[in-house]
Amino acid sequence: MSTPKDTAPAQAGNFLTNIIERDLEAGTYASRRWAGSPGDATHQATGQADPAKIRTRFPPEPNGYLHIGHAKSICLNFGLARDFGGVCHMRFDDTNPEKEEQEYVDSILDAVKWLGFGWEANDSAHLYFASDYFDFMYRAAQYLIEKGHAYVDQQSAEEMRANRGTLTEAGTNSPWRNRPTEDSLRLFAEMRSGRHPDGSLILRAKIDMASPNINLRDPAIYRIRHAEHHRTGDKWCVYPMYTFAHPIEDALEQITHSICTLEFEDQRPFYDWLLERLAEGGLLAKPLPHQYEFARLNVTYVITSKRKLKQLVDDKHVDGWDDPRMPTIVGLRRRGYTPEALQLFCERTGTTKSSSLIDYSSLEIALRDDLDSKAARAMVVLDPVKLKLSNWDEVFGTGHVEPCSAPVHPHHEEMGRRQFNLTPEIWIEREDFMEVPPKGYHRLYPGNMSRLKYGYVIKCNGCEKDAAGNITTVLAEIVPDTKSGTPGADSVKVKGVITWVSASEGASAEVRLYDRLFSEAHPDAGGRDFLEALNPQSKQVVTAYVEPGLAAATAGTSFQFERHGYFVADLKDHGAGRIVFNRTTTLKDSWAK
RNA sequence: UGGGGAGUCGCCAAGUUGGCCAAGGCUCCGGAUUUUGAUUCCGGCAUUCGAGGGUUCGAGUCCUUCCUCCCCAGCCA
Numbered sequence: 001m002s003t004p005k006d007t008a009p010a011q012a013g014n015f016l017t018n019i020i021e022r023d024l025e026a027g028t029y030a031s032r033r034w035a036g037s038p039g040d041a042t043h044q045a046t047g048q049a050d051p052a053k054i055r056t057r058f059p060p061e062p063n064g065y066l067h068i069g070h071a072k073s074i075c076l077n078f079g080l081a082r083d084f085g086g087v088c089h090m091r092f093d094d095t096n097p098e099k100e101e102q103e104y105v106d107s108i109l110d111a112v113k114w115l116g117f118g119w120e121a122n123d124s125a126h127l128y129f130a131s132d133y134f135d136f137m138y139r140a141a142q143y144l145i146e147k148g149h150a151y152v153d154q155q156s157a158e159e160m161r162a163n164r165g166t167l168t169e170a171g172t173n174s175p176w177r178n179r180p181t182e183d184s185l186r187l188f189a190e191m192r193s194g195r196h197p198d199g200s201l202i203l204r205a206k207i208d209m210a211s212p213n214i215n216l217r218d219p220a221i222y223r224i225r226h227a228e229h230h231r232t233g234d235k236w237c238v239y240p241m242y243t244f245a246h247p248i249e250d251a252l253e254q255i256t257h258s259i260c261t262l263e264f265e266d267q268r269p270f271y272d273w274l275l276e277r278l279a280e281g282g283l284l285a286k287p288l289p290h291q292y293e294f295a296r297l298n299v300t301y302v303i304t305s306k307r308k309l310k311q312l313v314d315d316k317h318v319d320g321w322d323d324p325r326m327p328t329i330v331g332l333r334r335r336g337y338t339p340e341a342l343q344l345f346c347e348r349t350g351t352t353k354s355s356s357l358i359d360y361s362s363l364e365i366a367l368r369d370d371l372d373s374k375a376a377r378a379m380v381v382l383d384p385v386k387l388k389l390s391n392w393d394e395v396f397g398t399g400h401v402e403p404c405s406a407p408v409h410p411h412h413e414e415m416g417r418r419q420f421n422l423t424p425e426i427w428i429e430r431e432d433f434m435e436v437p438p439k440g441y442h443r444l445y446p447g448n449m450s451r452l453k454y455g456y457v458i459k460c461n462g463c464e465k466d467a468a469g470n471i472t473t474v475l476a477e478i479v480p481d482t483k484s485g486t487p488g489a490d491s492v493k494v495k496g497v498i499t500w501v502s503a504s505e506g507a508s509a510e511v512r513l514y515d516r517l518f519s520e521a522h523p524d525a526g527g528r529d530f531l532e533a534l535n536p537q538s539k540q541v542v543t544a545y546v547e548p549g550l551a552a553a554t555a556g557t558s559f560q561f562e563r564h565g566y567f568v569a570d571l572k573d574h575g576a577g578r579i580v581f582n583r584t585t586t587l588k589d590s591w592a593k
Numbered sequence: 594u595g596g597g598g599a600g601u602c603g604c605c606a607a608g609u610u611g612g613c614c615a616a617g618g619c620u621c622c623g624g625a626u627u628u629u630g631a632u633u634c635c636g637g638c639a640u641u642c643g644a645g646g647g648u649u650c651g652a653g654u655c656c657u658u659c660c661u662c663c664c665c666a667g668c669c670a
Contacts, residue, residue, distance in 0.1 A: 012607040168595045212596040224667040242670045562629045591630040
């Protein structure tokens with residue numbers, strides 16, 4: 001997975017590619033060794049020069065489902081490794097046993113693979129867990145205590161908060177801050193042995209309670225938590241905090257560029273402080289990893305707050321985490337988004353440090369751009385009204401069905417052709433007929449001609465209505481010798497071409513017409529209730545008539561329903577005997593709605 | 594009011610050490626092709642870089658004052 005950057009006219013880079021190029025040129029990481037697995041300085045020293053020019057990592061906490069924002073981070077980290085001859089590690093940041101589960105590990109792995117990335121490189125799987133480093137982390141904490149860089153505090157959480165100071169006022173030292181080293185060492189061992197209850201003691205780094213950066217006011221680095229961990233079981237009852245664990249994970253894995261989101265900027269000084277301390281003690285190999293921050297992805301009409309997404313699921317506003325309206329990877333996938341479309345979207349939106357708000361439509365545009373050349377075409381009538389060809393018997397003879405042929409894709413003949421029959425009664429879209437057409441309308445209205453796509457030109461003769469005045473049947477007649485593909489096809493020019501499905505041969509299908517989940521661009525702006533911004537029409541289910549061949553579609557396959565948009569056979573509900581499609585997105589429509 | 598970030602066309606976004614007319618993508622607007630009002634194809638789209646001063650032959654890039662927005666006071670990540 002290490003294709004070097006090609007020579008093609010390089011896309012303008014971003015601040016991260018600039019940094020990496022500079023590091024590569026300067027040989028910043030050239031001296032790194034890699035012993036084939038993560039480990040401390042001694043371990044890595046036994047290895048060869050690292051075959052990976054750079055190492056990045058995607059480090060989610062396995063506490064929920066991945067969403068579109070994670071997709072960006074995945075594309076960034078795996079993409080950078082791919083483009084610069086490096087390796088990207090798949091790592092689970094599982095340092096909080098109370099929130100994490102194996103189920104999430106599995107779904108995250110699945111999402112990353114589906115997106116098109118892998119963690120296999122140089123004959124090994126770079127799949128790691130922070131929990132595998134607990135032994136080292138414990139040793140590192142002991143080292144910090146020994147050197148006077150950490151101490152066991154026994155203030156309560158409330159006391160600690162009170163003594164931390166505020167944004168404008170310095171904090172005050174803990175009365176336990178200068179506890180003798182031996183005492184802290186003993187207490188820390190007792191914490192580990194299970195002698196103390198949750199919250200009674202805590203290990204803190206000793207830095208500066210007056211620092212203007214609150215993260216440096218003796219941050220907590222190890223806490224007591226008598227909880228079962230999904231991987232280490234009850235082996236531990238002390239767990240490292242993110243602040244302490246993450247830099248160590250990066251260093252043990254020989255990560256070069258540790259990329260995270262902007263809110264961690266203030267943590268960087270501690271990241272560097274910690275790693276320097278451990279490196280000067282000979283525990284970690286130099287050169288050390290560096291943290292870089294980028295702006296997280298924000299998209300209009302979309303929320304990514306885990307708490308709020310969970311509420312949508314729990315309160316049944318959506319049908320689960322994989323509801324096609326959810327911004328989760330599983331949801332986007334079920335909606336019909338492709339990995340390529342998501343990657344294209346991430347490339348187009350770029351990577352910077354300035355927070356941006358991307359139009360939701362960019363997502364749809366990227367999807368259309370990807371699907372247009374790949375999706376097989378099909379004719380489907382979503383809002384059916386019957387049309388009778390009144391001169392059928394005169395033109396073809398009673399009982400005749402007229403075979404029609406269409407390309408699977410108009411620009412890719414190699415994709416083959418599909419067959420279906422034209423019959424005397426067909427379904428057409430209700431909006432393709434108007435008794436009184438507006439200016440510029442060129443489909444069916446009394447006296448006007450249109451073409452039945454891949455079939456004949458027909459002339460509209462009016463319609464039939466029920467007692468309430470609703471149109472029940474559109475009446476039309478075949479214009480002879482105008483069949484598509486025959487020499488006479490162009491003898492009659494028409495402006496409108498409409499799609500149709502044979503009433504006797506078409507299959508009926510359940511089609512779910514999805515629209516954006518929220519009707520406001522900023523559903524959770526200004527602290528108001530995001531549920532009030534829910535779009536009541538985000539899901540409409542219709543019974544449609546589809547081209548007969550669609551019955552054989554396999555779940556997960558995308559089609560373009562001509563003139564309607566892109567649809568995907570539902571991953572869960574489409575199958576033998578039941579045809580179920582989800583509308584992924586409509587087609588671009590420049591005809592005023 | 595402390596600290597850390599960010600402000601370039603409708604939405605993104607290049608622009609690194611000051612120097613040819615401020616990249617590119619998407620949207621949009623014209624026009625051509627089209628049996629999807631889709632696609633494709635041509636063409637157009639910032640005297641201006643949050644605002645004001647200043648330095649300079651020359652500034653988005655340097656100095657300065659100001660404005661706006663985002664993040665930080667979990668024993669979450």
